[in-house]
Amino acid sequence: MISQHLSYKPRFHSSWTAIASPPTLPTQPDPGGSLGFYGSSQTRATQAVNSMVSLRGVSKVFPNGSLVLRDVDLEVRPGEFVFVTGVSGAGKSTLLRLLYGAEQATRGTVVVDQVCLFSSEGRRPYRIPPRPLAMLRRRLGVVFQDYRLLANRTLGENVAFVLRAQGLSPAEIRRRIGPTLKMVGLTEKRDRFPHELSGGEQQRLSLARAIVNMPVLLLADEPTGNLDPENSLLVLQILERLNSFGVTIIMTSHDPYLVERAGHRVVRIEGGHLYDMR
Amino acid sequence: MWALSRFFNKILYLLQETGLGLRRGGWLNWAAVSTLLVLLFLVGISIQLSWGVDATVQSLGGQLEISVYLEPERQAVDLQPQVTQLPHVAEVKVITKDQAWRTLLLEMGIEDEEAIQTQLGDNPLVDAMRVKADSTEALGEVAAHLRQLEGVDQVYYGDQVVQQLAQIQEMLRLGSLGITGVLALTAVAVITTTIRLIVMARRREIEVMQLVGATAAWIYLPFILQGCLFGVISALGAWGLVLGSQQLLQELLEKLIAFPFLKVIQADSNQLEFWFLPLMLLGMGVFLGTSSSLIAVRKSTSR
Ligand SMILES: Nc1ncnc2c1ncn2[C@@H]1O[C@H](COP(=O)(O)OP(=O)(O)OP(=O)(O)O)[C@@H](O)[C@H]1O
Numbered sequence: 001m002i003s004q005h006l007s008y009k010p011r012f013h014s015s016w017t018a019i020a021s022p023p024t025l026p027t028q029p030d031p032g033g034s035l036g037f038y039g040s041s042q043t044r045a046t047q048a049v050n051s052m053v054s055l056r057g058v059s060k061v062f063p064n065g066s067l068v069l070r071d072v073d074l075e076v077r078p079g080e081f082v083f084v085t086g087v088s089g090a091g092k093s094t095l096l097r098l099l100y101g102a103e104q105a106t107r108g109t110v111v112v113d114q115v116c117l118f119s120s121e122g123r124r125p126y127r128i129p130p131r132p133l134a135m136l137r138r139r140l141g142v143v144f145q146d147y148r149l150l151a152n153r154t155l156g157e158n159v160a161f162v163l164r165a166q167g168l169s170p171a172e173i174r175r176r177i178g179p180t181l182k183m184v185g186l187t188e189k190r191d192r193f194p195h196e197l198s199g200g201e202q203q204r205l206s207l208a209r210a211i212v213n214m215p216v217l218l219l220a221d222e223p224t225g226n227l228d229p230e231n232s233l234l235v236l237q238i239l240e241r242l243n244s245f246g247v248t249i250i251m252t253s254h255d256p257y258l259v260e261r262a263g264h265r266v267v268r269i270e271g272g273h274l275y276d277m278r
Numbered sequence: 279m280w281a282l283s284r285f286f287n288k289i290l291y292l293l294q295e296t297g298l299g300l301r302r303g304g305w306l307n308w309a310a311v312s313t314l315l316v317l318l319f320l321v322g323i324s325i326q327l328s329w330g331v332d333a334t335v336q337s338l339g340g341q342l343e344i345s346v347y348l349e350p351e352r353q354a355v356d357l358q359p360q361v362t363q364l365p366h367v368a369e370v371k372v373i374t375k376d377q378a379w380r381t382l383l384l385e386m387g388i389e390d391e392e393a394i395q396t397q398l399g400d401n402p403l404v405d406a407m408r409v410k411a412d413s414t415e416a417l418g419e420v421a422a423h424l425r426q427l428e429g430v431d432q433v434y435y436g437d438q439v440v441q442q443l444a445q446i447q448e449m450l451r452l453g454s455l456g457i458t459g460v461l462a463l464t465a466v467a468v469i470t471t472t473i474r475l476i477v478m479a480r481r482r483e484i485e486v487m488q489l490v491g492a493t494a495a496w497i498y499l500p501f502i503l504q505g506c507l508f509g510v511i512s513a514l515g516a517w518g519l520v521l522g523s524q525q526l527l528q529e530l531l532e533k534l535i536a537f538p539f540l541k542v543i544q545a546d547s548n549q550l551e552f553w554f555l556p557l558m559l560l561g562m563g564v565f566l567g568t569s570s571s572l573i574a575v576r577k578s579t580s581r
Pocket residue numbers: 062063064066068086087088089090091092093094095145
């Protein structure tokens with residue numbers, strides 16, 4: 001079983017990343033003088049080198065005034081498995097959205113896989129330009145809370161869609177789809193459309209789509225949200241298998257039983273603050 | 279090798295996605311293409327027409343003559359050297375009143391030499407000259423000079439024809455400019471709407487593409503290509519129509535403006551001129567199509 005996935009080797013600190021991505025932190029001249037931005041950014045950058053995710057003093061206020069995160073710090077090392085918990089509306093999805101650049105922080109510094117997405121430390125806030133963001137997203141896998149499946153495409157096409165969007169060749173796409181579908185147990189149904197799948201199957205499909213590009217970091221927003229305990233466990237096992245190959249996993253969940261049972265690191269969002277539970 | 283296969287992979291993707299866009303567009307594609315086609319067709323026709331008028335004006339220069347009638351008792355032969363000296367005069371032909379009278383009588387059917395001789399004594403005509411200028415523009419100037427000469431009574435030339443032609447030229451220029459402007463705006467509006475509707479229809483897909491790391495170029499190039507394709511198809515169609523309607527246009531011109539000598543020039547395919555029109559239509563179509571789709575996707579390119 002495992003041998004089928006030997007080809008699955010996520011890249012960690014690939015040299016490509018180091019060359020192609022812009023400076024991980026903005027290098028703007030420091031108005032304040034010696035005790036400055038350069039010094040602090042260097043220490044932060046060094047810290048970020050050992051992190052897959054690094055949030056520093058991050059706050060998020062939506063334009064309508066709702067303050068979701070206040071002064072949050074979070075370090076996730078490569079290869080870690082982290083649960084994010086909290087009541088509904090606590091800001092779990094918002095936290096993940098900051099990490100894949102769908103939402104922009106209001107203050108603080110957000111670094112993912114050594115690429116700085118946002119930093120308010122310079123004179124003017126730094127925001128990652130579209131192209132480096134696209135390149136970073138190719139190294140991430142995201143399971144969206146609302147799945148975001150394409151209704152007019154079959155299961156196989158939904159998965160292939162990601163690779164096509166990233167510019168892979170048809171041959172390479174064909175080569176990768178089989179193993180991915182096998183991993184989530186949907187090989188038989190690859191020609192079905194999303195509406196012909198059960199809720200749990202749809203959820204596994206969105207997981208397949210998130211992992212088909214061999215991400216180094218998987219951001220899973222409630223991947224077990226609508227599932228019975230059995231199916232939840234199945235999904236958790238898939239994620240744990242990925243984690244055993246070295247993929248860093250950040251997963252949000254409502255399910256205290258599942259979180260308890262898994263035994264991984266747990267952080268909890270409450271009142272805009274982030275607490276390390278385990 | 280790797281680079282080549284990557285390149286083909288990209289081209290294949292581009293064509294597939296553009297094809298998808300065309301299928302999504304449905305009848306809207308026709309709206310876009312036909313608007314652009316009408317515009318390009320009218321542009322092509324008016325260019326051809328103005329070429330025709332220009333060419334006619336050019337060739338008329340050699341044909342228009344100034345008729346100069348002298349005062350009675352004046353001999354045309356005496357004035358001839360003086361007229362030849364005037365600037366822009368290309369040719370001077372003398373018609374004595376005897377010659378003119380003879381021609382007139384002959385035309386009236388009096389062919390008897392005897393009768394002609396007796397009639398000559400009562401010749402009421404005057405000596406005349408036919409003067410040709412070296413260009414159409416110089417006609418007026420030469421005529422003015424001639425009027426000032428002593429012994430010249432009347433000067434006539436085809437200035438109405440020239441003026442009318444100049445008017446046609448002007449009208450063509452203004453008319454085609456106005457129509458081109460209005461239609462170009464319409465075409466841009468229609469293409470922009472078409473592309474934007476297709477983008478809207480695929481908004482969900484585009485969102486997902488952005489979230490999984492597709493670059494803006496990768497997402498929007500198919501739409502740009504689609505606009506460009508509209509331009510190419512319209513230009514080809516318009517050129518075909520221009521070629522097909524040349525005969526019709528010629529007939530129409532003759533009826534409407536009553537200038538039988540006004541030609542819609544038909545350059546042959548060996549000449550550079552022949553290719554100028556299709557290339558111009560193509561350039562204009564591609565420019566309008568591409569820039570319209572650029573306008574359409576410009577707003578969506580934020581994340
Ligand atoms: N675009 C937005 N504009 C304004 N407020 C928002 C926006 N998105 C989210 N919020 C608010 O931010 C808070 C956190 O939302 P978020 O989706 O992160 O919650 P969550 O922890 O994922 O909840 P759930 O468990 O229900 O998915 C909510 O109160 C929500 O109303």
